[in-house]
Amino acid sequence: MVAVVGAGWALVGGVAGLVVGLLVAAGLWLWSRRQGAGGDLDQADAGDVARQLPVAADLLAACIAAGAGPVVAAQAVGEALGGPFGNALARGAAEVRLGGEPGEAWRRLASLPGAGALARLLERADVSGLPAAGPVARLAADARADWARAATERARRAAVMVTAPVGLCFLPAFIAIGVAPVVIGLAGGVLGGSGG
Numbered sequence: 001m002v003a004v005v006g007a008g009w010a011l012v013g014g015v016a017g018l019v020v021g022l023l024v025a026a027g028l029w030l031w032s033r034r035q036g037a038g039g040d041l042d043q044a045d046a047g048d049v050a051r052q053l054p055v056a057a058d059l060l061a062a063c064i065a066a067g068a069g070p071v072v073a074a075q076a077v078g079e080a081l082g083g084p085f086g087n088a089l090a091r092g093a094a095e096v097r098l099g100g101e102p103g104e105a106w107r108r109l110a111s112l113p114g115a116g117a118l119a120r121l122l123e124r125a126d127v128s129g130l131p132a133a134g135p136v137a138r139l140a141a142d143a144r145a146d147w148a149r150a151a152t153e154r155a156r157r158a159a160v161m162v163t164a165p166v167g168l169c170f171l172p173a174f175i176a177i178g179v180a181p182v183v184i185g186l187a188g189g190v191l192g193g194s195g196g
Helices: 002-012 014-065 070-081 083-097 116-128 133-195
Strands: none
Touching: 002 014, 014 070, 014 083, 014 116, 014 133, 070 083, 070 116, 083 116, 116 133
């Protein structure tokens, strides 16, 4: 930011250059903050979608098995869940109910990470009229298994990340209490034995 202010002062000159440099630096600072916040928001949304997908698929399978159509079930589940996944589900169902093309209606849902299979399944069920309870239940089981694998992987990574700091904390104590006395005793024995 200091370089931007300095460049403004050097290019324009005087107080006007300083003001131009300050304005450009402030604009760059605001832009960089928005870019950083947008990336965090996308990651949070991806996490929300990953958590909501198994629950949504289970609820959809239950609604469809109870006799609701896929679109009606999607509308009900989407409104109940909320969040990015629920909103996309409810919006897609509303568009289909209003006469929209199923492929276009479910496109927003398909753009969410991991939700493409569910969007394709809902589109196919709407177009062909095939029963969707079984495939949605399988999708829910797959999503739960993926979530469990991801949680296990995160736990393993956490264990690895904790090992180094714990080792670094205990290593000096091990050396001071376990290794140093042995080395001192051996050194004393060697030095004492050579002199006598």
